[in-house]
Amino acid sequence: MRAIVQLFTKSPFGALQEHMTKSAETVELVRPMFEALLNGEDEKLAAIAKDISKIEHRADEIKNEIRDSLPRSIFLPVDRADLLSVLSQQDSIPDTVEDIAFLLTVRRTFVPPSWREPLLRYVDECVGTFRATHEVFGSLDSLLEAGLAGPEAEDVHSKIDAIGQLEWKADKAQFDMLRIMFDMEDDLKPVDVYWWSKIFRELGDVANYSEKTVDRIRLMLYKK
Numbered sequence: 001m002r003a004i005v006q007l008f009t010k011s012p013f014g015a016l017q018e019h020m021t022k023s024a025e026t027v028e029l030v031r032p033m034f035e036a037l038l039n040g041e042d043e044k045l046a047a048i049a050k051d052i053s054k055i056e057h058r059a060d061e062i063k064n065e066i067r068d069s070l071p072r073s074i075f076l077p078v079d080r081a082d083l084l085s086v087l088s089q090q091d092s093i094p095d096t097v098e099d100i101a102f103l104l105t106v107r108r109t110f111v112p113p114s115w116r117e118p119l120l121r122y123v124d125e126c127v128g129t130f131r132a133t134h135e136v137f138g139s140l141d142s143l144l145e146a147g148l149a150g151p152e153a154e155d156v157h158s159k160i161d162a163i164g165q166l167e168w169k170a171d172k173a174q175f176d177m178l179r180i181m182f183d184m185e186d187d188l189k190p191v192d193v194y195w196w197s198k199i200f201r202e203l204g205d206v207a208n209y210s211e212k213t214v215d216r217i218r219l220m221l222y223k224k
Contacts, residue, residue: 013140015066016087020137022059023090026052026097027130027206031123037104038116049101056094063091082220089216092209093130100202109195110188118180122173122203129166129207133214136160140217156221160214170207174200 029048036045066087111119136159177200185193 013137015062016083016090017137017140019059019062019066019087020090020134022055022062023093024130024134025055026059026094027127029055030097030100030127030203030206031120033101033104034120034123038111038119042108046105049105052094052098052101056098059091059094063087079220082216086213086216086220089209090133090213093206093213096202096205096209100199100206103195103199103202107195109199110192112184112187115177115180118173118177122170122177122200125166125170125173126203126207129163129170130210132159132163132166133210136163136214136217140221157218160218163211163214167207167211170204174204 029052033045033048033052036042036048067084136156139156139159178197181188181193181196181200188196
């Protein structure tokens, strides 16, 4: 816990960035997990899911350490409650990845071969949205040093605005996958349609929560 406090003495975002690093470790396993599913590599899929669970657990530990030790006595240039709000939103990302891993491993679900390209494209859109959010975190300290103004502020604003566009592309890819699925609904078991609908929704939430996280950052940094 002392290490978390020390992070806050160096930067109000240090502990959040540590949590985001763990979130990134889970998200970077999403595509390998779907590739293992598409390739019929059940053991590899199970191993990846197990790794995700371990990383998500560590992310939860970091989240709890932050909540328990966020210092009230140290001056922070941003509101303490706002920091915790960002943390809560970004913690939904590794939680969602773990949910996807559960859905892919708890039941052997049929994957039509024709889905490979559009499904991986959908995965990449969602992962790409998160990566852009992760990149924003790398700019926060320099933004504070610049007094939330100037070229640094414009750069962060541009990155946050771009994430909205990326999330929209992820939504469009999700719509494309749903359309493909329902076009061949008669060839699928009803339970497969139901299960894939859940998987698509959870996958889309990786992008949704990524956008919501940077929206909270925008509000935190530029609130009146």
